[in-house]
Amino acid sequence: MSCKAPGLFQDESNIELSIVDVEVPSELDLDEVYDQLERMKQRVLQMKSMIIRPPATTTDPVQAEFEKLADSDNPHLREVQQETSRGFLQIDLVRNRLSETTKELVDLAARIQESERCTKDLAKKLDEVPKWIEESKHQAGLCMERHNELSTTLLSDLNYSNHMRPLLVTLSNNYSSKISVTCYRKQYKEILDLVQNTRLLLNQTHDQLRTYTQIINDSFGESTTHHLSSMPDISGLMDLLEQSREIGKKKRASSNVKPLALIQLTKAAEKLTLLQKFRDGAGK
Known part of the structure; x- marks a missing residue:
């Protein structure tokens, strides 16, 4: 299977041929493998800037990346390539999540500041509640004193109605017996x-x-x-x-x-x- 990405030139470069045609000895040297892996990573980063991304598909991105790098006949190398692709994808995912989390933290910090401001305002109002209670008690006492004074010095509603009702009845009767000027x-x-x-x-x-x-x-x-x-x-x-x-x-x-x-x-x-x-x- 070819490891060419869509949109690249059809002619393979010397670097790609040298990487693909390397003969793998029977006994792998891990240091050499890691060096090759590092060179492949740098090459992948270089190619990544030149890739024309295909339309989004429903296939697994790890599997798609593995298919691009499946030209190697060494199963260990293929496994390392697969893990590397999976690591890059996880890094991108973590980076995206980190960006989203950073935005959420910024919003959360703004909300915390707003909550702190509201808390301070509420604390000030709560400090004024005892004063308001004392003032209300004082005003209630004044109202009771005024009510008692008016009830003793002035007529109540019942006494006023009892006093005015006969006068109103008499006035109504007198007016009913009069003839208009016309x-x-x-x-x-x-x-x-x-x-x-x-x-x-x-x-x-x-x-x-x-x-x-x-x-x-x-x-x-x-x-x-x-x-x-x-x-x-x-x-x-x-x-x-x-x-x-x-x-x-x-x-x-x-x-x-x-x-x-x-x-x-x-x-x-x-x-x-x-x-x-x-x-x-x-x-x-």
């Missing part, structure tokens, strides 16, 4: 008309009183009797006042409202009565 629109309009008419009558009466008062003031400089005789009859004014009173009474009977203008008209009637007395005295 039901009094008609009465409101009537009262508004009455107030406007009364205000108009009051303005007219005020103007007349001012006119008659001016006449009285002017009459003191001239003949009092002449000017007083030009004033209208007081009885006519009294009749007008009585008519206004009757109208006000009728409207008050429907609205139960006493307008302010009626009070002012009453005062005006009193003034007219005084003027009548003054006129009678001046005529005498």
